[in-house]
Amino acid sequence: MLRPRAAPSLPRARQLLPDAATRSLAEEVVSIARSELPGLDGRIGYLDGDDSEFPTLTSVLAHAAEERTARFEQARAAGADVKEPDGPVAVVVPLLAGPDSALLRQVRQAVMDSRVAADLTDVLGPHPLLAEALHVRLSEAGLARADRARLFTVATAADGIILASVGGEEAVQAAGITGMLLAARLAVPVMAAALDQEGSIAAIAEQLRGSGSQQLALAPYLIGPEIDPGLLQGAAAEAGCAAAEALGPYPAIGKLALAKYTTALGIAQPQAQGAPVR
Numbered sequence: 001m002l003r004p005r006a007a008p009s010l011p012r013a014r015q016l017l018p019d020a021a022t023r024s025l026a027e028e029v030v031s032i033a034r035s036e037l038p039g040l041d042g043r044i045g046y047l048d049g050d051d052s053e054f055p056t057l058t059s060v061l062a063h064a065a066e067e068r069t070a071r072f073e074q075a076r077a078a079g080a081d082v083k084e085p086d087g088p089v090a091v092v093v094p095l096l097a098g099p100d101s102a103l104l105r106q107v108r109q110a111v112m113d114s115r116v117a118a119d120l121t122d123v124l125g126p127h128p129l130l131a132e133a134l135h136v137r138l139s140e141a142g143l144a145r146a147d148r149a150r151l152f153t154v155a156t157a158a159d160g161i162i163l164a165s166v167g168g169e170e171a172v173q174a175a176g177i178t179g180m181l182l183a184a185r186l187a188v189p190v191m192a193a194a195l196d197q198e199g200s201i202a203a204i205a206e207q208l209r210g211s212g213s214q215q216l217a218l219a220p221y222l223i224g225p226e227i228d229p230g231l232l233q234g235a236a237a238e239a240g241c242a243a244a245e246a247l248g249p250y251p252a253i254g255k256l257a258l259a260k261y262t263t264a265l266g267i268a269q270p271q272a273q274g275a276p277v278r
Contacts, residue, residue, distance in 0.1 A: 032254025100167030129252035131181035160213025
């Protein structure tokens with residue numbers, strides 16, 4: 001179904017200092033969402049942008065509001081019988097796998113600073129599609145079987161997974177829910193830990209080894225740009241294990257972002273489903 005031209009745009013809030021890699025990732029996510037809903041007006045806004053190469057979320061929202069007003073005025077000037085636009089100008093979907101209260105406060109402040117009527121959705125997780133994405137990233141790194149029905153051996157397959165999140169205890173609890181879904185897929189224990197809490201990763205690694213897991217793996221419960229990549233490498237070294245890649249622009253990320261958008265607007269869309277557990 002084509003998105004009506006009058007529907008709000010979909011800014012995506014990013015974090016940390018923007019760069020080409022961050023923009024590329026966000027653009028891929030927008031492309032995935034647009035492939036599910038052709039005509040989607042997806043835009044990228046940064047919390048720490050420069051309003052030229054990397055526009056701030058505040059400026060993206062303000063520009064979207066100006067465009068909507070201009071379209072209305074042009075249509076009215078042309079004699080069209082149009083109603084003054086109402087409802088949200090945009091739906092802001094934070095590209096975060098789990099909650100991060102400090103970062104979300106910045107997003108809310110950016111929306112408020114824009115003085116634009118915009119809806120702000122929840123973060124993407126927890127969700128079964130994120131468990132699927134984590135499974136794929138682990139299998140790509142040789143740390144998990146890609147298909148449980150085919151009993152081929154992966155020599156480096158982990159028998160315990162540390163799900164690494166950022167955002168404090170709330171984020172750990174939310175990651176734990178997706179972790180239970182991942183554990184069901186892999187049939188190995190999965191425990192969440194906080195990358196931004198000193199000693200959290202090492203403590204969970206010790207707990208898993210104490211319960212019998214010998215070959216651990218670190219699975220980042222992150223889209224990607226939330227943290228410095230060096231922090232992930234340090235956490236893996238601290239736990240004494242290998243690590244998978246962050247979720248990145250996995251197709252499920254774009255689908256979940258779109259689902260947040262359509263839900264906020266009350267647009268009926270097929271519910272996103274993960275691949276069946278094999």
